[in-house]
Amino acid sequence: MITPVSWLKDYVDIPDNIKAFADNMTLSGTKVESVEYRAANITGIITAKVTAKTKHADYEKLWIIKVNDTKQESTVVTAAQNVNVGDIVPFATIGAVIASGQKINTVNFGGITSEGMLCSAAELGINSSVVPKFSQEGIFILPQDTPVGVDIIKALALDDYIIDFELTNNRQDCNSILGIAYEASATYGKKFDFPMYEFDNESQDINKYLSVEVKNFELCPRYTAKMVEIIRIEPSPLWMQTRLMAAGVRPINNVVDVSNFVMIETGQPLHTFDYDKLEGGKIIVENANDKDNITTLDHVERNLDKSMLMINDAAKHAAIAGVMGGGTTDIDENTKLVVIESANFNKNSIRATAKKLGLRTESSSHFEKGISVNLTKYAADRAASLLVEIGAAKYINGVIDVYKQIPPKEHLSVNTNWFNKFAGIKLSVDHISELLYRLGFEPKPNGDDISVTVPRFRNDIKIKEDLAEEIIRMYGYDNIPLTLMDSSNYISEPNRIYEAKQNIKNILVGMGGFEILTYSFVGPQAIDRLAFNENDKRRTPVKIINPLGEEYSVMRTSMLAGMLDTLALNYNRKNKSQLMFELANIYLPESSKDKLPLQQTNLVIGKYNSDYYEMKAVINALLAYIKTENVDYVRSDENFLHPGRSADIYMNNIKIGYVGQIHPLLAKTYDITDETIVAEINADILTEKMINTKIKAKAVAKYPPSERDLALIIDDDILAAAVQEKIIEYGGKDIISCKVFDVYKSPSLGEGKKSLAFNLVFRSDEKTLTDEQVDEYINDIIRNLEAANIAKLRF
Amino acid sequence: MKEKLNLIKQEALSKIAQAKNIKNLDDIRIGYLGKKGELTVILRSMGSLTAEERPLAGKLANEVRQKIESALKERKDYFENADLKEKLRSQSIDITLDEKTIPCGHHHPFYKTLKEITDIFISMGFSIAEGPEIEWVKYNFDDLNVPPDHSSRDESDTFYCTNDILLRTQTSPVQIRAMQSAKPPIKMISPGRVYRRDEIDATHSPMFHQLEGLVIDKGITMSDLKGTLDYVAKRLYGNDTQTVFRPHQFYFTEPSAEMDATCFICKGKGCRVCKGSGYIEILGCGMVHPNVLKACNIDPDVYSGFAFGMGLDRMAMLQYAIGDLRYMFANDSEFLMQF
Numbered sequence A: 001m002i003t004p005v006s007w008l009k010d011y012v013d014i015p016d017n018i019k020a021f022a023d024n025m026t027l028s029g030t031k032v033e034s035v036e037y038r039a040a041n042i043t044g045i046i047t048a049k050v051t052a053k054t055k056h057a058d059y060e061k062l063w064i065i066k067v068n069d070t071k072q073e074s075t076v077v078t079a080a081q082n083v084n085v086g087d088i089v090p091f092a093t094i095g096a097v098i099a100s101g102q103k104i105n106t107v108n109f110g111g112i113t114s115e116g117m118l119c120s121a122a123e124l125g126i127n128s129s130v131v132p133k134f135s136q137e138g139i140f141i142l143p144q145d146t147p148v149g150v151d152i153i154k155a156l157a158l159d160d161y162i163i164d165f166e167l168t169n170n171r172q173d174c175n176s177i178l179g180i181a182y183e184a185s186a187t188y189g190k191k192f193d194f195p196m197y198e199f200d201n202e203s204q205d206i207n208k209y210l211s212v213e214v215k216n217f218e219l220c221p222r223y224t225a226k227m228v229e230i231i232r233i234e235p236s237p238l239w240m241q242t243r244l245m246a247a248g249v250r251p252i253n254n255v256v257d258v259s260n261f262v263m264i265e266t267g268q269p270l271h272t273f274d275y276d277k278l279e280g281g282k283i284i285v286e287n288a289n290d291k292d293n294i295t296t297l298d299h300v301e302r303n304l305d306k307s308m309l310m311i312n313d314a315a316k317h318a319a320i321a322g323v324m325g326g327g328t329t330d331i332d333e334n335t336k337l338v339v340i341e342s343a344n345f346n347k348n349s350i351r352a353t354a355k356k357l358g359l360r361t362e363s364s365s366h367f368e369k370g371i372s373v374n375l376t377k378y379a380a381d382r383a384a385s386l387l388v389e390i391g392a393a394k395y396i397n398g399v400i401d402v403y404k405q406i407p408p409k410e411h412l413s414v415n416t417n418w419f420n421k422f423a424g425i426k427l428s429v430d431h432i433s434e435l436l437y438r439l440g441f442e443p444k445p446n447g448d449d450i451s452v453t454v455p456r457f458r459n460d461i462k463i464k465e466d467l468a469e470e471i472i473r474m475y476g477y478d479n480i481p482l483t484l485m486d487s488s489n490y491i492s493e494p495n496r497i498y499e500a501k502q503n504i505k506n507i508l509v510g511m512g513g514f515e516i517l518t519y520s521f522v523g524p525q526a527i528d529r530l531a532f533n534e535n536d537k538r539r540t541p542v543k544i545i546n547p548l549g550e551e552y553s554v555m556r557t558s559m560l561a562g563m564l565d566t567l568a569l570n571y572n573r574k575n576k577s578q579l580m581f582e583l584a585n586i587y588l589p590e591s592s593k594d595k596l597p598l599q600q601t602n603l604v605i606g607k608y609n610s611d612y613y614e615m616k617a618v619i620n621a622l623l624a625y626i627k628t629e630n631v632d633y634v635r636s637d638e639n640f641l642h643p644g645r646s647a648d649i650y651m652n653n654i655k656i657g658y659v660g661q662i663h664p665l666l667a668k669t670y671d672i673t674d675e676t677i678v679a680e681i682n683a684d685i686l687t688e689k690m691i692n693t694k695i696k697a698k699a700v701a702k703y704p705p706s707e708r709d710l711a712l713i714i715d716d717d718i719l720a721a722a723v724q725e726k727i728i729e730y731g732g733k734d735i736i737s738c739k740v741f742d743v744y745k746s747p748s749l750g751e752g753k754k755s756l757a758f759n760l761v762f763r764s765d766e767k768t769l770t771d772e773q774v775d776e777y778i779n780d781i782i783r784n785l786e787a788a789n790i791a792k793l794r795f
Numbered sequence B: 001m002k003e004k005l006n007l008i009k010q011e012a013l014s015k016i017a018q019a020k021n022i023k024n025l026d027d028i029r030i031g032y033l034g035k036k037g038e039l040t041v042i043l044r045s046m047g048s049l050t051a052e053e054r055p056l057a058g059k060l061a062n063e064v065r066q067k068i069e070s071a072l073k074e075r076k077d078y079f080e081n082a083d084l085k086e087k088l089r090s091q092s093i094d095i096t097l098d099e100k101t102i103p104c105g106h107h108h109p110f111y112k113t114l115k116e117i118t119d120i121f122i123s124m125g126f127s128i129a130e131g132p133e134i135e136w137v138k139y140n141f142d143d144l145n146v147p148p149d150h151s152s153r154d155e156s157d158t159f160y161c162t163n164d165i166l167l168r169t170q171t172s173p174v175q176i177r178a179m180q181s182a183k184p185p186i187k188m189i190s191p192g193r194v195y196r197r198d199e200i201d202a203t204h205s206p207m208f209h210q211l212e213g214l215v216i217d218k219g220i221t222m223s224d225l226k227g228t229l230d231y232v233a234k235r236l237y238g239n240d241t242q243t244v245f246r247p248h249q250f251y252f253t254e255p256s257a258e259m260d261a262t263c264f265i266c267k268g269k270g271c272r273v274c275k276g277s278g279y280i281e282i283l284g285c286g287m288v289h290p291n292v293l294k295a296c297n298i299d300p301d302v303y304s305g306f307a308f309g310m311g312l313d314r315m316a317m318l319q320y321a322i323g324d325l326r327y328m329f330a331n332d333s334e335f336l337m338q339f
Helices: A003-011 A018-028 A177-187 A237-246 A253-266 A348-357 A362-367 A375-389 A415-422 A431-438 A466-476 A496-510 A524-528 A560-572 A612-626 A664-669 A682-694 A720-729 A773-787 B002-018 B022-033 B038-048 B055-092 B109-123 B170-183 B222-237 B290-294 B312-319 B326-330
Strands: A002-004 A031-037 A043-055 A062-066 A072-080 A088-097 A107-109 A112-114 A159-166 A211-214 A220-228 A270-276 A282-287 A292-295 A301-303 A311-312 A316-320 A337-344 A395-402 A412-417 A443-447 A449-452 A579-589 A599-608 A632-636 A640-652 A656-661 A674-680 A707-716 A735-744 A752-762 A791-793 B134-136 B165-166 B184-194 B207-217 B242-251 B253-262 B281-286 B306-313
Touching: A002 A003, A003 A159, A003 A177, A003 A237, A003 B038, A018 A159, A018 A177, A018 B242, A031 B038, A072 A088, A072 A112, A072 A664, A107 A337, A107 A632, A159 A270, A159 B312, A177 A253, A211 A220, A220 A282, A220 A375, A237 A253, A253 A270, A270 A316, A282 A337, A282 A682, A292 A316, A292 B002, A311 A348, A316 A466, A337 A375, A348 A362, A348 A395, A375 A395, A375 B312, A412 A415, A412 A466, A415 A431, A415 B222, A431 A449, A431 A466, A449 B290, A466 B242, A466 B253, A496 A579, A496 A599, A496 A612, A560 A579, A560 A599, A560 A674, A579 B326, A599 A612, A599 A664, A612 A632, A612 A640, A612 A656, A612 A674, A640 A674, A674 A682, A707 A720, A707 A773, A720 A735, A720 A752, A720 A773, A735 B055, A752 B306, A773 A791, B002 B022, B002 B055, B022 B038, B038 B055, B109 B184, B109 B207, B109 B222, B170 B184, B170 B207, B170 B306, B207 B312, B222 B242, B222 B253, B222 B281, B222 B306, B242 B281, B253 B306, B281 B290, B306 B312, B312 B326
Parallel strands: A211 A282
Antiparallel strands: A002 A159, A031 A159, A043 A062, A043 A088, A062 A072, A107 A112, A220 A337, A220 A395, A270 A337, A282 A311, A292 A301, A311 A316, A412 A449, A443 A449, A579 A599, A599 A674, A632 A640, A640 A656, A656 A674, A707 A752, A707 A791, A735 A752, B134 B165, B184 B207, B207 B306, B242 B253, B253 B281, B281 B306
């Protein structure tokens, strides 16, 4: 809420120290976003009247202007084209400083000495969008009733502060000068009395002209109309223009200005109709029909539908209720009778209509936040009285005020003991009552209870906790002591799964991993590229109805997309290859137990310029820490992986993920090297395993191990793990490990053969194994392998 | 005999002194003390001496033997020491080289900030709870007392999967789930990803992170809310941190507040980070709205509580002076390496 302090001062005392005022308002609940002094920098600019205007002899576009400031006549040269004799203009004298901080000196323009400068709005620190249209480009032509020869700061009331208050959703009543004045008054300990504008309405002359019919009370709970007889449509007086400009609104003419003025002051949007353009002297508030249309004030034809509330006359649409008027019933210079509409419209209806039409106006944005139904007549009265006050119109007696019912005042009760216990303070019944009274509540103490009548415009106060907030903010949030709750002794169960996830991250960081963060949504093409098999649930991601764009439109079913983007970015920036990982959720279409998509935590790891075995080592180290047993690597059929260099990872015969080099075709789409290795593992299984693993320590072995190396010749397509498994099977009861330490390929081994060298370790818990016993184990292994045609001993 | 022994002693000591290396010393030892060494031979010939001469000669011979032995040892130590020194000298390496590397990983800055904050809460007896990111509208809005017509529910603000299912806009639904499934006392925090329909720029992202907290018990007061969160701010930013609570509005709390803390960069003097105010906005908070308690079958006449929430990405950006939110999601290793 843009609030000129001068306007506020019409209604409430404001301390001179604006910074302190702003801080106090913030602390009492009306947060100050910014404070701006309007006349910052400006000195030496006065108002002057243009007395002569001639063209510069040598320069086509320059004008030589004579201005009179009542003391002397000065010559200025200007390039502005909008200055005419008789205009009153801001004149920066020699030595003056304009808003930008620039100092004005005499300047010679082709032989003519300019003894100062005529100023534009911007040069006075005023946004050119709020000055009248004819002053928007060029010099700021001041209203004709501006006194000549006075300091511009005085003439335009620039010795003023603009405070921008940030309002919360529930306090639309503060979206008005009076609302802010109410808060300011209460902040400084005084109840605010709203000014009254009501006047004698005994005769109902208005009924001779106008009738109002509301057909949809749900969307229009109240419609108030007043009428005035126009004396002259003309620019508003200077004081009103300066007020509006201070509040950021452009002055247009007296009738429009008054309706804007009243909206700013009271928070109630108004609309004005030219009575003579209203067919049948009728206003009918009803919904539009589908396929209707209206041309609005901004000359745009709008398509309507039956959800939209309209203001109609006997024959046509006159306005889109609460959003914008129609061109055919607008005020013009010939308007004689004006209908002032001050109505209450349903906020949701206005919001929906404005959104559908793509037409958000000051009026609609006021309405869509919800306005008190009590305001309409108050604002209509204020508008009519202002129009009379500034000499724009004469009253037409009477008011039309149509409503089904105005809700009664709300009554609540608050118990002092409850309140003190809730807030953690000790206030007396009287103290609480006083704090509420400041805000216009009517408190009636009765023992420890206080029954409270809520002011009409405070739609936000519905329960005792609402009252508690009012009391506490008036008492001062800062006066509430700092205490640690009794339940600070209460210690909640730790979340072991969460801890396990942090541990996984720590292990990966320990192995050189860079933790990354990628978006949960991806483009459908990122999923398509992974070419999941027909029945793979990862193929059909959960879709977002209203994504920010195609590339963020589906929830990822694999963490790979974000990882590949990350690797590609780093690869293309020529960053050193690093192990990267992310631990986060994937989302699968199948429903979990409460029917939401399944949300599973996955670990993805990736590295370019790497190889399969490096990534496998990382995974093995992680799995070793987790104490997994029965881990198997089985050739993977993931289509996005290199078929010969990828594996599915099994734990206890359950697939927990994959590891492998990405398929060269996928590498190409991401513009990244073929030597890019990725792995993705279901982290929910890992964390589950981590929290359930119980370690029971074994005693250190008593007897020494015996090692033997064994070189075998096997078919090239037999995997080491298969041979290992057999060696363990045939190795007797004392074999404790079997590892490949060398792979050798040579034509000398025979067609399609390779040699694997195994390191075997034997140990008994009962005795030191003799060489003869170990030899026997080795012979058994070789005999069995050869018998089963798996391998031959290499000599 | 005596002269002979003395002569041997002198000869031996002189040879030892002149020995060039351990091998020389070994030779000397064998020459005098070995099986056929000069001193050994003499000692063996002791039998020919008289009973009177024998003890004297024996004593002297032993003295000579000890002298020679200790001289040998001393000299040997000297050579060994010199050898060791020479070995160490020759093994010297260029200690400024990095011939091998062990990779050093890095947590994401967001995670580091999150960890600092969660550690504080855990030390205060809070537990961490997580919940679905694709969530029911009911848990994200309805049960949190957000009016049915509120603009935050609009498709322009919130991502929807169906009419009833959305991407959570806050981690509050985790608290709703906690309240509906556990009995008070509840002391929990819920960090996690949240989603709002904001275009990506330097300070906005459609996905970001929140940490919300909740305390429900009998007799929880607004002064408890202030005291607890003030304590957290002091733990985070130092004991000289001051907090200010400003009235605010949230649908799920009443009364509601925003908490500012003294800017940890300028310590309240005013700087670019705090835009000259000396304070930075840390979190939103308030006493849990009775409608929220009721929606979770908790009797507001018996229990009260407070809730709070903060934007973690913004806090990490402040903490590490990160100028652009997009860095947080770009994952450039050169950037991540700093953390």
